[in-house]
Amino acid sequence: MDNFIVSARKYRPQTFNTVVGQAHITTTLKNAIKNNQLAHAFLFCGPRGVGKTTCARILAKTINCENVQKDGEACNKCTSCVSFNEGTSLNIHELDAASNNSVDDIRTLTEQVRFAPQAGKYKVYIIDEVHMLSSSAFNAFLKTLEEPPPYAIFILATTEKHKILPTILSRCQIFDFKRITPNDTVEHLEEICGKEGINADKAALQVIAQKSEGCMRDALSILDKIVSFTNGKLSYQNTLEHLNILDADYYFKLVDAMMEQDAAAALLLYDNINRKGFEGDIVLNGFAEFIRNVLVCKDDRVTELLEVVESFKDKYKEAAKKLSVSWLISALNVLNEAEINYRGARNKKLHTELALIKLTYLAQAVQLVNESGGTAKKKLIDATKPVAFRKIKPLPVKASSIEKSAPAVDTPEARLTIAKEVQNAQSGTQAAAPAERMQAANTTATITGAVEEKKAKPTLGALSKIREQIAQRQPQAAVVKDLTEESLEQAWGLYIEKLTEQKNHSAVTNFRLAKLRVIESNSFEITVESNIQQKFIEQERGMLIEHLQLFFNNRTLTYNIQVRENPEANVPVERPMSSKEQFMKMAEEYPLIKELKERLKMDLDY
Known part of the structure; x- marks a missing residue:
């Protein structure tokens, strides 16, 4: 039984022409070889599995070929090419920088560079994953990389160009590899399937190309895995089943149920999907991608961005005709928000069902309307109408009633009341006779005269009552207590009790050690033995002075603090x-x- 070799190694390109999807790089390298304009250092950067190491090996083989073809390709027949294909060439050295990233490894490499090749023109050093080198290793490599011997060529390969030092980048010719397009991947897979005798549907290969995301090595690995799973027969259904991809037919059915606002059908369809083992986040992500593809089909100019199986393109275009742009954009917002909050939801299934219910009634909830060339949101509710009030005509008021209801005291409120009543009386008697108008005017004048008369002659009884009320409201003058030694000690003890209740034991001790002495009727002196006691008392100055002033009813009360050290406290203590x-x-x-x-x-x- 022959040893099995995976397709990624078995069908690795051996010439520049067989490299897939990197024509802009292979053409440049072939022209450099033909014109003998090779740089001494190259940097190949790009995503994984797009041919960086493969192109480096082809370049190393081609520049050492004894019979280079006119198009810049290796002959694959000379001794150098044969030894290279068999892996026995001494002119190529590969170093994995992920595991050999120290300064000693780079020093060993630079020591090997000093020796010229035994056969061939060039010695090629391929350093893969070069971004894994340490900073010190990069610095040790700088001089050799800038001025190597004429027979040495360095090819650095990396997937993370931004991690490489700028001093290294400036010494290399940089080649950026791009992702391989789905069409190029499908063509290459069809070629391999033809050589291996594999019966594969084109739709299945397109699904593999989409799943590989531009990485040819991943596409070949997926192909080998599905071939082993299906025993050499690739169909669309078994490819979806093996890759755990939800069929787009389910999304078309979901959209139909949502357009009919049939929440029951949408929930039953999701339950069927969930029973097949697809989690809610997969459904939300796949449905968002489906909505995106439908939105792309709305404009013929961007149909090239549609990355779906060819057999489904017509169905996507038909769905795009049924759905409005406003609904598609709102649906993408709902799905994006649901996918972001999915991880934090406790009930994952309920969270996904709520998102589907929102999409079902999305057209009824919000409508996008165009207003003056812009876009605005308008809720579907009836326009509000103002409440209709019935106008009530004022009743006519007689002058006699005004005279009876006139206030006896002249106040601003009384004057306002009189003015209103007079105005109502005048408005109610617009159609009255001139005699009645004159009577109302005379009545108004009579009332005004009575008010002015009362204002000019205020009663003495009312003034005396006001004086009595003001006298009662004024607080009685507080009696000031005399400042004596006894009263001061009493007030001082009350404040110590407050400090004790506050559990400020340090302050209590220092307050008890203080000595008090009355100086004048409004001031006293506090004597302490050290600066520490003084600081404790000063911390309580605000509360202490307020307490003492309230106790003595004297706002002019003051005190000062004197520090007098105790001579007995300074007696030196004998020490050994x-x-x-x-x-x-x-x-x-x-x-x-x-x-x-x-x-x-x-x-x-x-």
């Missing part, structure tokens, strides 16, 4: 002498000890 002090005292009393120390040349350990 150190070993040095003991020796000095012994030498002072007995000089021979010092002389003995000098003769014996002894050192004291203090």
